[in-house]
Amino acid sequence: MERAELLLASKEARTLELGALWELFERFSFVRENVEPDLLVLDVRARPELQALWDALEARAGSVNDALEVAGEDVAEQLRTGALVPARFRARWEGLGFTEASDRASTAADDWLEGLLRISRLTTGPNRPPCGQVNLASRAQRISDFLSITSPGQHDTVYDLGCGNGKFAITVAASSSARVKGVEYSQAYVESARRNGERFALSNLEFIHADVRDVDLSDGTAFYLYFPFWGEVAHAVARMLGQAARARDITVYASGPRNDYGEHFLEQVSQGALALSPHRLDFADVMVLRSAAFA
Known part of the structure; x- marks a missing residue:
């Protein structure tokens, strides 16, 4: 519940760029993959308000996934058409930096x-x-x-x-x-x-x-x-x-x-x-x- 509530309080997907969308996508995936459906059913029976929380989490995860697809396809199209040449592509990802995030093993x-x-x-x-x-x-x-x-x-x-x-x-x-x-x-x-x-x-x-x-x-x-x-x-x-x-x-x-x-x-x-x-x-x-x- 704590993780779900924190994720639901995050920024709207449409305001985020590709890398931030992926970070958020992975956080949603972690919660969803570590919830066992059978146990969730039992929890909802005991606390019906959890259903609304879970439904909101699923909906928000879907919006993040959709935004990630759009952002990735934009870069893919630039590569396919040659608009993003190798030197520019390399500068784009290298320019984001390699500083390790404080709470996860990524940059x-x-x-x-x-x-x-x-x-x-x-x-x-x-x-x-x-x-x-x-x-x-x-x-x-x-x-x-x-x-x-x-x-x-x-x-x-x-x-x-x-x-x-x-x-x-x-x-x-x-x-x-x-x-x-x-x-x-x-x-x-x-x-x-x-x-x-x-x-x-x-x-x-x-x-x-x-x-x-x-x-x-x-x-x-x-x-x-x-x-x-x-x-x-x-x-x-x-x-x-x-x-x-x-x-x-x-x-x-x-x-x-x-x-x-x-x-x-x-x-x-x-x-x-x-x-x-x-x-x-x-x-x-x-x-x-x-x-x-x-x-």
């Missing part, structure tokens, strides 16, 4: 991107391989950092290995002229990512439903991994990227723990395939690796 830039894509940060899906993770969407600041480090252009191909439902891949494709390919084993994630990509008509974006170990990565110039694998799969992927690094100049942006993940990339460093760039304080869990022969 203004993340709220805007996730509202546009309708992607919650943490989602689970079926058909994950034994050494695959649940989908944890990349934070906007990490995507921005990748773009700054790699500066992908029209002659580059960026691979998002273990792309989940596509936040990173779609954002990079809309923010640059590079070819972007997301590789994902879970069919549910791939279908979600493809539906999102189709909304924006990004001709430089592709999603591949496959085991990453079976994918030809020979056209890749930059590779992004947000701890999508561990164990044998992580070892195989690091080995594949080490082989690629011996043949051409590539950049690998790998984020995750050192144990049973980062150690496989460091093995390629010790074998002379990749060179590890100095760590940065803001991204202590990130390893930026480049082809040693071209460094």
Whole structure:
């Protein structure tokens, strides 16, 4: 009741921009998803006034959803028509900032991107391989950092290995002229990512439903991994990227723990395939690796 009353006292949806609408949408979703219908019936029987509160909550949640759809479609239309070119799109979400909200694990830039894509940060899906993770969407600041480090252009191909439902891949494709390919084993994630990509008509974006170990990565110039694998799969992927690094100049942006993940990339460093760039304080869990022969 307390959460519902606070939400009903929030600003009208029509006065909010895309990111604020997504934040409000997620708050409504949290309340609705954590109410069990059978128990709600019992509560209403005991306290009939709760029905009016719940009906008001449902109606307000619907208005927020409708406003979110309109705001997102406006941006999607600008992308489809070319009115929102990559540089402007990138400046739009980066300009919102990466300051963490005081009461939730998000930033203004993340709220805007996730509202546009309708992607919650943490989602689970079926058909994950034994050494695959649940989908944890990349934070906007990490995507921005990748773009700054790699500066992908029209002659580059960026691979998002273990792309989940596509936040990173779609954002990079809309923010640059590079070819972007997301590789994902879970069919549910791939279908979600493809539906999102189709909304924006990004001709430089592709999603591949496959085991990453079976994918030809020979056209890749930059590779992004947000701890999508561990164990044998992580070892195989690091080995594949080490082989690629011996043949051409590539950049690998790998984020995750050192144990049973980062150690496989460091093995390629010790074998002379990749060179590890100095760590940065803001991204202590990130390893930026480049082809040693071209460094």
